[in-house]
Amino acid sequence: METCIQQHDVVQFSKENFIAVAGEYNGNFSRSLSDSASDCESGVTGSSSSSSSSDSRRRRRRSNLRRRIFDENLAVELSEQERTHEVIRRRFLSAMRDDTKVVSIHKRIWSSDFSAQARVQSFQVHSKALASNNNGGAGASPNSMKFAWFGGSKERIHHILSRGFSFNDIRDNINAAIFLSPDHSPVNSLEKAIPDEDGVRHLLLCRIVLGRSELVQPNSAQTEPSSNEFDSGVDDFENPKKYIIWSSNMNSHILPEYVVSFTDSSTTGNSKIVNGMKMPSSPWISFPSLISVLGKFLPPDAISLISKYHVEYKEKRISRPELIKIVRQIAGDKLLVAVIKSCKKKNLVKALRN
Structure with a gap:
């Protein structure tokens, strides 16, 4: 299956949440680990x-x-x-x-x-x-x-x-x-x-x-x-x-x-099988399709930049998390979630037909 972006990829950790969870160890990890x-x-x-x-x-x-x-x-x-x-x-x-x-x-x-x-x-x-x-x-x-x-x-x-x-x-x-x-x-x-x-x-x-x-x-x-x-x-x-x-x-x-x-969810049920093919359970869209749809909302230079980094990912010059981060910075989470959700039913129908 073509590389895709899923709705759960568009997740942000706030600074406040990080500090609350990390507690006393935040910012002092090396020292805490050495002391313990x-x-x-x-x-x-x-x-x-x-x-x-x-x-x-x-x-x-x-x-x-x-x-x-x-x-x-x-x-x-x-x-x-x-x-x-x-x-x-x-x-x-x-x-x-x-x-x-x-x-x-x-x-x-x-x-x-x-x-x-x-x-x-x-x-x-x-x-x-x-x-x-x-x-x-x-x-x-x-x-x-x-x-x-x-x-x-x-x-x-x-x-x-x-x-x-x-x-x-x-x-x-x-x-x-x-x-x-x-x-x-x-x-x-x-x-x-x-x-x-x-x-x-x-x-x-x-x-x-x-x-x-x-x-x-x-x-x-x-x-x-x-x-x-x-x-x-x-x-x-x-x-x-x-x-x-x-x-x-x-x-x-x-x-x-x-x-x-x-x-985590990627290894404990974050996917499902459709006609023998492993599919993400979270709404998803392939990157070529995403780029095509985003072309209707973003200026040409932004689309060109996303396409450039997608090529770099396919050439293994950047990782998938890096690609996701770049796309989120360029397109914004609100637009990405809307596009991914709108393509959910289309992807399922296409998978069933293949």
Whole structure:
């Protein structure tokens, strides 16, 4: 089926709602997470031994689902009563749809083998080196150590936890880089979080070191730092949606620490089958049809711009969430919802005829 936009795509999270949900952790995620769990330097992790009986019962009820997610020798599941679990869960859900449910949160065990310990030591060495080299200037961050999200299938997440990033994680983009989203914006990493056989999706929460970042334009084919002055890239200095770690640094500047496993409407009934074809249950319209209809309401330059970004999406130069955001900014939510609703019956009839 042609790429489409659905009514539930046109959803906005107000700043007030974000603050209310995030609570005390909003804006202090990195500090809260570091305060609530041992740093990666310790290499020692484990679940709390003080879990209540009610927590144990909840865990047993979902044990069959969770047991199949990750090897216990690779990552340990955090108890729901641990502060680290609560900090990550709140931060994650504050930026997600209301129907999102966290299944489990796992933490990588770095003390499991010498290879894992070597990865931690490499990350520590590079982070300290960059911290000492970057003392201000353009693109320098006062705190270049951050947390960021990376999405992938369960198999890819498992491979990254076990062996690190590889060519398979960069082959789909022209920049030969790892793209991560800031800790306050996991939604920008959802596209590659492919549901597993149980309908569960997975996001890595990584500790990253940016060093001195440079601005990388959306259409850039850049594959490495433009000069020795820079260590990483961002799409915006003031409000970044992407952290860009070049392939040469993907296993020294990124340390995957946690995995958030979750379900949402996209994996639990947000689609229906019509004549053997999976259809969105929310009203929808294909992008070519949307562009055609919007042409009746928007000026030619706006339609040309939407068409341009649609082509970039098809060429995998931008993600679907980025395309949706651009279309919403150009057309406005009120017009988009009206157009999508008006095409609902037409789409259903067309699907039944095919």
